[in-house]
Amino acid sequence: MKPNTASLLTLALLGCGTIFWNGCSDSTSSSTGGSAKSDPKERGFTIGMSQCNLGEPWRVQMNEDVRNAAAKRPNLKVVFKDAQNDTLKQRSHVEEFISSKVDLLLISPKEAQPLTEPVTKAMEAGIPVIVLDRALLGDKFTCFIGANNKKIGKAAGEWVVKSLGGHGNVVELMGLQTSTPGQDRHSGFLEGIAESEIKIIFSADMKWLEPDARKEMESALSRFDKIDLVYGHNDPGAHGAYLAAKAAGRTGIKFVGIDALPQEGVAYVNQGILDATLQYPTGGAEAIDAALKILKGESVPKEIVLGTRLFEKSNVARGGEELK
Amino acid sequence: MSEISAPTKPGRWRQLAASPGGRAFLALLLVFLVGVLGNADGAFFKIGTHRDALRQASVYGILACGLTLVIISGGIDLSVGSVLALVAVGGAKMAIHWGWSGWLVVPAGLGIGAICGGLAGWITARLRVQPFIATLALMVLARGAAKYASGGMKISTAVKNEAGGYGYVDVPALFRAVDARILGGNLSMVTVIFLTCLALAWLVLAKHRWGRQLYAIGGNEEASRLSGVPVVWAKVGAYVASGIFAGVAGLCQAAQEQQGDPEAGVGYELTAIAMVVIGGTSLMGGRGGMGLTLLGVLTIGYLDKILSINAVPEAGRLMLTGVIIVVAVLTQRRKRS
Numbered sequence: 264m265k266p267n268t269a270s271l272l273t274l275a276l277l278g279c280g281t282i283f284w285n286g287c288s289d290s291t292s293s294s295t296g297g298s299a300k301s302d303p304k305e306r307g308f309t310i311g312m313s314q315c316n317l318g319e320p321w322r323v324q325m326n327e328d329v330r331n332a333a334a335k336r337p338n339l340k341v342v343f344k345d346a347q348n349d350t351l352k353q354r355s356h357v358e359e360f361i362s363s364k365v366d367l368l369l370i371s372p373k374e375a376q377p378l379t380e381p382v383t384k385a386m387e388a389g390i391p392v393i394v395l396d397r398a399l400l401g402d403k404f405t406c407f408i409g410a411n412n413k414k415i416g417k418a419a420g421e422w423v424v425k426s427l428g429g430h431g432n433v434v435e436l437m438g439l440q441t442s443t444p445g446q447d448r449h450s451g452f453l454e455g456i457a458e459s460e461i462k463i464i465f466s467a468d469m470k471w472l473e474p475d476a477r478k479e480m481e482s483a484l485s486r487f488d489k490i491d492l493v494y495g496h497n498d499p500g501a502h503g504a505y506l507a508a509k510a511a512g513r514t515g516i517k518f519v520g521i522d523a524l525p526q527e528g529v530a531y532v533n534q535g536i537l538d539a540t541l542q543y544p545t546g547g548a549e550a551i552d553a554a555l556k557i558l559k560g561e562s563v564p565k566e567i568v569l570g571t572r573l574f575e576k577s578n579v580a581r582g583g584e585e586l587k
Numbered sequence: 588m589s590e591i592s593a594p595t596k597p598g599r600w601r602q603l604a605a606s607p608g609g610r611a612f613l614a615l616l617l618v619f620l621v622g623v624l625g626n627a628d629g630a631f632f633k634i635g636t637h638r639d640a641l642r643q644a645s646v647y648g649i650l651a652c653g654l655t656l657v658i659i660s661g662g663i664d665l666s667v668g669s670v671l672a673l674v675a676v677g678g679a680k681m682a683i684h685w686g687w688s689g690w691l692v693v694p695a696g697l698g699i700g701a702i703c704g705g706l707a708g709w710i711t712a713r714l715r716v717q718p719f720i721a722t723l724a725l726m727v728l729a730r731g732a733a734k735y736a737s738g739g740m741k742i743s744t745a746v747k748n749e750a751g752g753y754g755y756v757d758v759p760a761l762f763r764a765v766d767a768r769i770l771g772g773n774l775s776m777v778t779v780i781f782l783t784c785l786a787l788a789w790l791v792l793a794k795h796r797w798g799r800q801l802y803a804i805g806g807n808e809e810a811s812r813l814s815g816v817p818v819v820w821a822k823v824g825a826y827v828a829s830g831i832f833a834g835v836a837g838l839c840q841a842a843q844e845q846q847g848d849p850e851a852g853v854g855y856e857l858t859a860i861a862m863v864v865i866g867g868t869s870l871m872g873g874r875g876g877m878g879l880t881l882l883g884v885l886t887i888g889y890l891d892k893i894l895s896i897n898a899v900p901e902a903g904r905l906m907l908t909g910v911i912i913v914v915a916v917l918t919q920r921r922k923r924s
Binding site (some may be wrong): 529 | 627628630633635636639642643734738739740741743744745747753755766768772840843844845848850851891892895896898900901
C-alpha cells in the first residue's frame with residue numbers, strides 16, 4: 264500500500280511538472296493569442312516568429328521588441344516559437360509555420376547551413392521571410408536585418424580613445440572567442456584604437472559570463488596597479504569587472520560595455536556603474552516595420568544594417584545618442 | 588609494507604603517497620609549484636590573489652560539500668547547478684523585488700534547496716530510480732523553474748515600473764553582507780561560508796551516526812539494510828543536504844552578482860564533482876571525506892586562478908585543466924590488496 268501511494272504521488276508531481284513545463288513553452292508560443300490558423304475572412308495578418316533561443320536576455324528583448332511593435336498595429340498577430348538553442352527544433356518550427364500558412368515568417372536562426380533549406384521552402388510556398396540578426400546562406404529570403412558587431416566594436420574603440428585622451432591601459436574582457444560576435448567585437452575594437460597609444464595590457468575570454476568576468480578582472484587587478492579602463496564585450500562582463508574593482512577598492516577605472524539592454528547596460532549607466540554602453544540593437548521593431556511594408560506589397564531593401572546608439576552619463580536620460 | 592621502513596626522506600614521501608589525503612596533498616603542492624613558477628610578475632605572491640582564488644572556489648566548494656555526502660553514499664547529484672540557479676533567482680526576487688529581510692530570505696532559499704534535494708532523494712531512495720537519472724531530471728526541471736520564475740531575465744536592481752521604464756532599488760543588505768570581506772579585507776565572506784559548510788559536513792561525516800550510515804550504504808547497501816541501517820532515510824537526508832548546500836551556493840552566487848541569473852551555475856555540478864573526485868573520494872561510494880574534498884577544491888580553485896593571472900588563452904586552459912585532472916585522478920588510484 265505504502266509504495267503505491269508513494270509512486271502515485273510522484274507520478275502526480277511529475278505530471279504537474281510536465282504541465283507546468285508545457286505551460287511555459289505554450290505561453291511563449293501563443294502569447295499574442297490564438298493559433299496561426301486564423302479565420303481568413305476577418306483579414307488580419309499572422310506573422311510567425313521563430314526564435315532560436317530564449318535563454319539569453321538579449322533575445323528575450325528581441326521578442327519583446329517584436330511584441331511591442333506588433334501591438335501598436337491593428338490586425339497583426341505574432342505567434343512566437345522558441346527553439347531552445349536546438350537547430351532541428353527550429354527547423355521543425357519553420358516547417359510548422361509553413362504548414363499553418365502564416366502570412367510572413369520572421370526568423371532569427373541559430374545557424375546558417377541547416378536552416379537555409381527550410382527557409383527556402385517557405386519562400387517557395389509563397390511566404391515572405393525576414394531574417395533577423397544571424398544570416399543564412401544564399402539569397403532565398405526577402406530581407407535581412409542585423410547589426411554589425413565589428414562597427415560597434417570600432418565605435419567602442421573610438422569612444423575609449425576619446426575619453427582617455429588617446430593613451431592609457433585597457434583590460435579587455437572578451438566574449439566567447441569561438442563565436443563571431445566575440446571575434447568581431449575584438450577586431451573592431453583594435454581597429455578603433457589603432458591610431459592611438461592605448462595599450463591592451465590584459466585580455467581574457469570571459470565567455471559572455473559575469474562570474475568569469477569578475478574572476479578575470481580580479482586577476483588583472485592583482486597584476487596591474489594602473490588600469491584606466493575596462494572594455495567588456497557585453498554589459499554583464501563590464502558589470503562583473505566593476506564589482507571586482509569596487510571590492511578591491513580601486514577607483515579611477517572606467518567601464519565600457521556593449522548591448523545596452525534597458526534592464527542591463529542602460530540601467531548600469533543610469534546607476535553610474537558603467538561609463539558607457541553601445542547598443543547592439545535587436546531589430547525587433549524594424550522587423551515589424553519591414554514586415555508591414557512587405558505585406559502591403561511595398562518593396563524593402565534586401566539588407567538592412569542597423570546602427571548603434573551610445574549611452575553615457577550625459578545622454579542616458581534622453582535615451583542615448585545615435586551613432587552613424 | 589613500506590610504511591615500516593626507516594623514516595628516510597624517500598620513505599616519508601612514500602608514506603605520504605600511501606594515503607589518499609597525502610596524494611591529494613601532493614597534487615595541490617604540484618599546482619602550487621606551477622603557481623610559484625608561473626607567478627605572473629609576482630602576482631601569485633600577493634595576498635589578494637589568494638583571497639580571490641578562495642572566493643572564486645567557494646561557490647563550487649559549497650556544492651562539493653553536499654556532493655561529498657551524496658557520493659560517499661554511492662549516489663550522484665547532477666542537479667546542484669540548476670538548484671543553485673533556482674535559489675539565486677528566488678533569493679534575488681525575495682530580497683530585491685519584494686524587499687524581504689535576510690532573516691526570511693535565507694531560510695526560504697535554503698527551503699527551496701531542501702525541497703529540490705528531498706524530491707531527488709525520494710525518487711532515488713524510495714522509488715529506486717538511478718540517482719544519475721533522477722538528478723538529471725531534476726537538473727532540467729529546476730533550470731526550467733528558474734527560467735519560469737525569472738521570466739527569462741536576470742532579477743537585478745533595475746525593477747520595471749508600471750510606466751514601462753526602470754526604477755532602481757538598493758542592493759539588499761543580505762547581498763552586501765555575503766559579498767563583504769573581513770580580516771582587513773583579506774578574506775571573503777563567501778569563503779567563510781564555504782568553510783562553515785565544510786565544517787558542518789565534516790561533523791556529520793566524521794562524528795555523527797548518520798555519517799557512518801552513509802559510508803556503510805556506499806560500501807554495501809544490501810548489507811547495511813540487513814544490519815538495520817535506515818537506508819532510505821539516510822540517503823534522502825544526503826540529497827536534502829546536497830540541496831540545502833546548493834541553496835547556500837545559490838544565495839552566495841546571487842549576492843556576488845547582485846542579481847539572480849536563471850543561467851547561473853551551468854556546468855558547476857561537473858566542476859564540483861571533479862573537485863570531490865580529485866580529493867580522492869571514490870565515485871563508487873563508501874570511501875572519502877571532507878578533508879579530501881577541501882584539498883580537491885583548493886587544487887582546482889588554485890589551478891584556475893594560476894591560469895587566469897597568467898592570462899592563458901581559453902583553449903590552453905581547458906587542455907591543461909583536463910591533463911591535471913587526469914594526472915591527479917591517476918595518482919589517486921591505488922591497488923586493492
